[in-house]
Amino acid sequence: MQEQELAQASYDLPSQDQIAYGARILERLRTSLPSSASTSLLDAWTRRGNNLALIEPFSFRCYEATIVLTKQLEGYRDQTVDISKDLFRQSCSPLQISVTTSIEAFADQITASSLRWEAVGFYLVAITRAAGDFATIDGLYETDQQRSAFQKSIMHLSDSLLDMCLSLDCLNDLQLMLQYENFVLHSVTDGDQSYQSWRRLGDVISSLYALGYHRQGDVQVNVPNFLQELRIGAFARTYSADKNVSIFLGRPPRLHRRYCQFRIPNSKRIMIKGSDRRPLQHPINWTDHDTFSYVTDTKWAAICAILKADLLDILEEDDRDNRRQRTESVIDCARLQWSALPQHLRLEQPLRYHATQPFERDLLVGTKLNYLHTLFLAQLALVNRVSDPSPELVTVSAEILNLVAEATLLKGTLANSGTSLVWKVAYYGLAAAGMICLAILNPLRHAASSLSMSRVVQDLQVIVAQVETGALVHFQDANYALLDAATRTIKSLIDRAITGKLPQRAEPTTDISTDDLPIENDPFMSTWGQHDLQDFEADFWVNLSEHPFLIDPAELQAGVGATAEES
Known part of the structure; x- marks a missing residue:
C-alpha cells in the first residue's frame, strides 16, 4: 500500500519538462485547430453517423470539452503552462470507479473541469479521421495537398500527446482506448x-x-x-x-x-x-x-x-x-x-436497394464483406495450391469483387464508419481480384469456367476506373501505391481479355483430377507454392504483371533485341 501511495504521489508531480512539453502541444492545438472551423468539420462528420468506435458512449463529452479548451486557449494565450499543469494533475489522478458508477459520472471525471489529456487526444483523432471524409473545409484546408498535410500534422500532434500520456506510467482504460483509436488513425492515414x-x-x-x-x-x-x-x-x-x-x-x-x-x-x-x-x-x-x-x-x-x-x-x-x-x-x-x-x-440483395443512412449502409457492406472474406479464407485453406483456385474459391471471390465494385460506385452514400472504403477495396477487393486473375491466367485449370466473365470484367473495370481517375484514392493517400500497382496489372489483363489474347481453355479429355496436374508445366505459377497464405500487397501484383500472358510479344521481342544490341 505504501509503495502505491508513493507511486501516486510521483504521478501528482509531473516534471517541469513535461509541463512545458504539454504547453507546446496546447500551443499547436490553438494554432492548428481554430475552434469554429474544427467544430464545423466534426459536426459534419458525426452527422453521418461516424464516430470513434470504442469511446462512442462518452465521445461527445470529450469533443465538447476540448472545444471549450480551444476557445480558452484562443482567448488566453499566456495560460498554456497553467492549463498544461491542470491537465497533468487530472491525468495523473486515478479514476474513481465503483459498481454503481454511471457512464455520466465516468465522463464527469475526464471532461469539463476535470478535463484530462486523454480526452484531448480523442478529439485530435476524431478531427483527423473527419478530415479524410471532406475535400475542403473553410479555415482548415482547401486542396487535397493541404488536406493531406493537415491530417499528417494533427495525427503527429495526436502521437505526441499519446506518448506524453504513456510516459506518466499509469496505464488505464482511457490510455488503452486512445492507443487503439490512434492505431486506427494510422491505419487509415498511413x-x-x-x-x-x-x-x-x-x-x-x-x-x-x-x-x-x-x-x-x-x-x-x-x-x-x-x-x-x-x-x-x-x-x-x-x-x-x-x-x-x-x-x-x-x-x-x-x-x-x-x-x-x-x-x-x-x-x-x-x-x-x-x-x-x-x-x-x-x-x-x-x-x-x-x-x-x-x-x-x-x-x-x-x-x-x-x-x-x-x-x-x-x-x-x-x-x-x-x-x-x-x-x-x-x-x-x-x-x-x-x-x-x-x-x-x-445484406442479401444489391446495395442500391437499401434506402438507409450512410452509417447503416456502410455497416451492411462491412458485415457482408467480413463474412465473405471468412468463406474466402476457408476455400483458400482447401486448395492444394494458391495458384490453382477451386471453382468455390473463384465464386466467393467474384461475389466479394462485385460487392466492392458496387460500394465504390455508391461511395457517396456510405460513411467511413470504422474502416474506410479504400481499406475495404485494398483488403477485400484486391484479394478477390487477385484470385480471379490467377484463375483466368492458369490455362491448366478450369476454375474460371464458373465465372460470368462479362460481370467480372465489368467489376474489375470499375475498380480500375475509380483508382485511375482519382475518384477513390489520391496520390498522397494511404494504399495508393498498392492500388496503383494492382490496377495496372488488372488493366493489362482486361485489355487482353477484351481483345481475345488470353489463353483459351480446352475441354478436359480425361478423367484425371485437376489436383494431379503438375505445376511444373507452368513455372510462373510455381511462384505461389502449396499451403501459403498469400498476401496481395504490391509485390504480388508486380510479380503477376510479369506473367507471360500479360506481356506483349512485340514488347518482349523489342526488349530482347535491345539487350542483344547492348551486348
Whole structure:
C-alpha cells in the first residue's frame, strides 16, 4: 500500500519538462485547430453517423470539452503552462470507479473541469479521421495537398500527446482506448503496410496484456457494467484488427486465443476460451432489437475474427484430411452465425436497394464483406495450391469483387464508419481480384469456367476506373501505391481479355483430377507454392504483371533485341 501511495504521489508531480512539453502541444492545438472551423468539420462528420468506435458512449463529452479548451486557449494565450499543469494533475489522478458508477459520472471525471489529456487526444483523432471524409473545409484546408498535410500534422500532434500520456506510467482504460483509436488513425492515414500502423497495433496488444483484459473470466465485482462492456469491446476490436492485419500482410498474429479468455460483446456473457476447439458451433444470440451500431459491428467483427484465427491455424496443418475436416467445420460455423444475424443486419440483395443512412449502409457492406472474406479464407485453406483456385474459391471471390465494385460506385452514400472504403477495396477487393486473375491466367485449370466473365470484367473495370481517375484514392493517400500497382496489372489483363489474347481453355479429355496436374508445366505459377497464405500487397501484383500472358510479344521481342544490341 505504501509503495502505491508513493507511486501516486510521483504521478501528482509531473516534471517541469513535461509541463512545458504539454504547453507546446496546447500551443499547436490553438494554432492548428481554430475552434469554429474544427467544430464545423466534426459536426459534419458525426452527422453521418461516424464516430470513434470504442469511446462512442462518452465521445461527445470529450469533443465538447476540448472545444471549450480551444476557445480558452484562443482567448488566453499566456495560460498554456497553467492549463498544461491542470491537465497533468487530472491525468495523473486515478479514476474513481465503483459498481454503481454511471457512464455520466465516468465522463464527469475526464471532461469539463476535470478535463484530462486523454480526452484531448480523442478529439485530435476524431478531427483527423473527419478530415479524410471532406475535400475542403473553410479555415482548415482547401486542396487535397493541404488536406493531406493537415491530417499528417494533427495525427503527429495526436502521437505526441499519446506518448506524453504513456510516459506518466499509469496505464488505464482511457490510455488503452486512445492507443487503439490512434492505431486506427494510422491505419487509415498511413495504410496497414506502414510500420507505424503495425507497431501501434502491437502497442495496443501489449497494453491489453498488461491490464489483464485478455483474461476476462475473472469476476470484476467493483467494475460497472458499462466499463466491463467497454473493455470487452476494446479486446474484441483489437483481436479482430490483429487477425485482419496479419492476413493482409501475411504475418503471424500476435494476440492468440490460446492464452486468452474473452467475451463476445453484448452476448449474455458468452465466454471464448483458448481450449475451445469449436467455440462458435452454436449460434450467438441476437435479437430483432439489435440495431446498426458500433456495438453490433464489434460483435460481428469478433465472431469473424474467431473463425479467421481458426483458419490461420488450419493453414499450418499438413495433414490434408484433417485440414479439410477442420475447414469444413469452420465453414459450417460461419454459415450458422450468418444465418443467426437478424435479417435487417444482413445484406442479401444489391446495395442500391437499401434506402438507409450512410452509417447503416456502410455497416451492411462491412458485415457482408467480413463474412465473405471468412468463406474466402476457408476455400483458400482447401486448395492444394494458391495458384490453382477451386471453382468455390473463384465464386466467393467474384461475389466479394462485385460487392466492392458496387460500394465504390455508391461511395457517396456510405460513411467511413470504422474502416474506410479504400481499406475495404485494398483488403477485400484486391484479394478477390487477385484470385480471379490467377484463375483466368492458369490455362491448366478450369476454375474460371464458373465465372460470368462479362460481370467480372465489368467489376474489375470499375475498380480500375475509380483508382485511375482519382475518384477513390489520391496520390498522397494511404494504399495508393498498392492500388496503383494492382490496377495496372488488372488493366493489362482486361485489355487482353477484351481483345481475345488470353489463353483459351480446352475441354478436359480425361478423367484425371485437376489436383494431379503438375505445376511444373507452368513455372510462373510455381511462384505461389502449396499451403501459403498469400498476401496481395504490391509485390504480388508486380510479380503477376510479369506473367507471360500479360506481356506483349512485340514488347518482349523489342526488349530482347535491345539487350542483344547492348551486348
